[in-house]
Amino acid sequence: MVIIKTNALTKSYGKIQAVRSIDLNIEKGEIFGLLGPNGAGKTTTIGMLCTIVRPTSGSASIAGYDVIGEPAQVRRKVGIVFQDPTLDTVLTGRENLELHARLYGVPSDIREKRITEMLELVDLKQRSNDVTRTYSGGMRRRLELARGLLHRPAVLFLDEPTLGLDPQTRARIWEYIKKMAQMEQTTVVLTTHYMEEAEQVCDRVGIIDHGRIIALDSPDGLKESMGGDMVVIRVKEPPLEKIRALPYVSEVRENEGALEIITKEAHLHLAEILSMVKNVECVEMRVPTLNDVFIKLTGRDIREDSIEDSGSWVESVARYRQRGS
Amino acid sequence: MSEGRVRKELMGIYAVWWREFKVFQREKSRIVSSIVQPLMWLFLFGSGVGASVSVSNINYQDYIFPGILAMLVLFGSVYFGLYIVWDRKLDVLKAILVAPVSRISIFMGKVLGGCTDVTLQIIVLFLFSFLFPSINPWGIPLALLLLFVTSIALVSMGLALGSLFESLEGFQVISAFLIFPLFFLSGALFPVDDKLPFWLQGLVKLNPLTYAVDGVRGVLLNIHVFPFYVDFIVVIFFAITMFLLGSVLFSRMK
Numbered sequence: 001m002v003i004i005k006t007n008a009l010t011k012s013y014g015k016i017q018a019v020r021s022i023d024l025n026i027e028k029g030e031i032f033g034l035l036g037p038n039g040a041g042k043t044t045t046i047g048m049l050c051t052i053v054r055p056t057s058g059s060a061s062i063a064g065y066d067v068i069g070e071p072a073q074v075r076r077k078v079g080i081v082f083q084d085p086t087l088d089t090v091l092t093g094r095e096n097l098e099l100h101a102r103l104y105g106v107p108s109d110i111r112e113k114r115i116t117e118m119l120e121l122v123d124l125k126q127r128s129n130d131v132t133r134t135y136s137g138g139m140r141r142r143l144e145l146a147r148g149l150l151h152r153p154a155v156l157f158l159d160e161p162t163l164g165l166d167p168q169t170r171a172r173i174w175e176y177i178k179k180m181a182q183m184e185q186t187t188v189v190l191t192t193h194y195m196e197e198a199e200q201v202c203d204r205v206g207i208i209d210h211g212r213i214i215a216l217d218s219p220d221g222l223k224e225s226m227g228g229d230m231v232v233i234r235v236k237e238p239p240l241e242k243i244r245a246l247p248y249v250s251e252v253r254e255n256e257g258a259l260e261i262i263t264k265e266a267h268l269h270l271a272e273i274l275s276m277v278k279n280v281e282c283v284e285m286r287v288p289t290l291n292d293v294f295i296k297l298t299g300r301d302i303r304e305d306s307i308e309d310s311g312s313w314v315e316s317v318a319r320y321r322q323r324g325s
Numbered sequence: 326m327s328e329g330r331v332r333k334e335l336m337g338i339y340a341v342w343w344r345e346f347k348v349f350q351r352e353k354s355r356i357v358s359s360i361v362q363p364l365m366w367l368f369l370f371g372s373g374v375g376a377s378v379s380v381s382n383i384n385y386q387d388y389i390f391p392g393i394l395a396m397l398v399l400f401g402s403v404y405f406g407l408y409i410v411w412d413r414k415l416d417v418l419k420a421i422l423v424a425p426v427s428r429i430s431i432f433m434g435k436v437l438g439g440c441t442d443v444t445l446q447i448i449v450l451f452l453f454s455f456l457f458p459s460i461n462p463w464g465i466p467l468a469l470l471l472l473f474v475t476s477i478a479l480v481s482m483g484l485a486l487g488s489l490f491e492s493l494e495g496f497q498v499i500s501a502f503l504i505f506p507l508f509f510l511s512g513a514l515f516p517v518d519d520k521l522p523f524w525l526q527g528l529v530k531l532n533p534l535t536y537a538v539d540g541v542r543g544v545l546l547n548i549h550v551f552p553f554y555v556d557f558i559v560v561i562f563f564a565i566t567m568f569l570l571g572s573v574l575f576s577r578m579k
Contacts (some may be wrong), residue, residue: 075425086420102340103424105333
């Protein structure tokens with residue numbers, strides 16, 4: 001059953017087209033990842049699906065409700081975890097959930113039970129009566145996940161759920177996301193530019209660049225579309241032409257002093273390839289990553305674009321004070 | 326609108342009000358400082374000027390008590406409303422704004438939250454009223470009502486301005502060019518009579534806060550320029566205007 005459907009969904013800001021004619025069908029129960037560099041249009045797309053951003057043209061529906069015509073119904077059906085923290089740091093963890101439950105009209109007779117259930121799910125019951133100013137970054141994210149799922153939304157949107165967290169915490173957050181999606185039977189749509197992480201959680205990913213979806217498949221499917229394994233050879237004078245002529249090599253290119261080769265069954269052909277290259281500095285052989293897929297499709301490394309923009313210093317100071325850490 | 330929908334909106338208004346009330350309870354230092362300032366006006370400024378001045382045959386401190394109540398309402402309400410600039414900067418509002426509750430309900434919750442804060446502060450200030458012998462305690466309920474309506478107007482005005490400004494720099498400008506003129510031109514500290522220069526009289530009479538001060542002074546000290554019903558009508562009209570303006574601007578806020 002299709003739960004999210006978009007049809008030529010487009011958003012322009014003046015002359016800049018942030019999102020260009022996106023067509024998506026997302027199935028119920030899926031964990032769907034929108035991957036792409038910063039500024040690719042991920043957040044804008046999510047914003048339109050959550051009715052925060054008004055589409056310039058095209059349409060989208062969630063659980064059968066139109067995002068333009070029936071925003072109130074759509075809002076009731078979705079949960080959102082924003083990129084930037086939006087917890088009320090003056091309130092306790094439980095109070096944040098109480099506020100949210102009331103705003104979403106969770107009936108009072110089940111409110112307390114549901115809040116306790118969600119606090120347990122993200123392992124925050126012990127700290128639920130502490131003001132969230134005292135929480136660590138990971139705890140805040142977990143509480144936001146709990147808040148997003150509190151009203152049993154059909155779809156949970158997560159915009160860069162692991163941004164700004166250390167690698168260990170990031171891994172835990174993904175575990176929670178998987179666990180919660182499963183227990184709550186919620187469809188999850190997330191954005192991230194951590195390709196490796198998306199690979200592990202998502203059932204399907206859409207790669208988005210300059211506002212357009214340029215690839216859409218399961219992580220394995222995308223990797224298979226590369227046409228083989230990756231062999232990276234660091235070498236001074238790469239014999240590009242000679243290697244390109246080999247029958248089993250599907251692609252060769254030079255990237256920052258390294259020879260990148262995509263070939264079928266690399267383990268069988270590695271010896272022959274190496275015999276053609278002189279003065280090899282180092283060799284790496286691997287199954288392609290989503291980052292490799294991204295490079296192949298766009299010619300750029302996603303990480304080149306990923307210098308995190310933390311906003312003006314005033315905002316940084318404000319956030320710092322808010323976090324009180 | 327269906328009954329279920331109305332109930333959900335009411336729950337939303339209550340949720341926002343509840344949040345504001347929790348914040349109010351937690352930020353004790355803010356409450357203390359907001360009470361200390363009017364007390365300084367009453368006891369330090371009032372005693373100083375009162376040593377050589379009396380108005381309408383009563384103690385100057387007693388005379389300005391209603392004016393200082395209005396000052397507390399003015400500063401407390403407008404700053405409460407402007408605070409949403411800060412909330413927006415910190416994205417606290419974002420999570421509330423995406424909830425399935427209409428903007429106008431969120432606005433109403435905010436207004437009621439601000440009015441509750443201010444009214445509680447006013448009640449604390451009234452506890453000191455026994456120190457001012459000319460004050461008629463039986464006038465307090467009516468004074469509270471008038472000040473509550475005034476705070477609806479001023480919280481709405483603060484929220485309206487807060488919806489327009491994106492940065493905190495606006496605070497200084499609003500303080501200097503709006504809040505202080507409203508205060509000084511309200512007759513809080515001096516009587517509005519024919520001794521005033523012509524231009525000043527005009528400005529004072531244009532200021533809606535003048536009518537709040539006059540009404541409160543009327544019920545507490547029986548000194549007034551306008552009949553009470555005139556004061557009340559002007560203040561109600563001020564509140565309705567600001568509420569409508571504020572709800573429109575708040576709904577359009579990005």
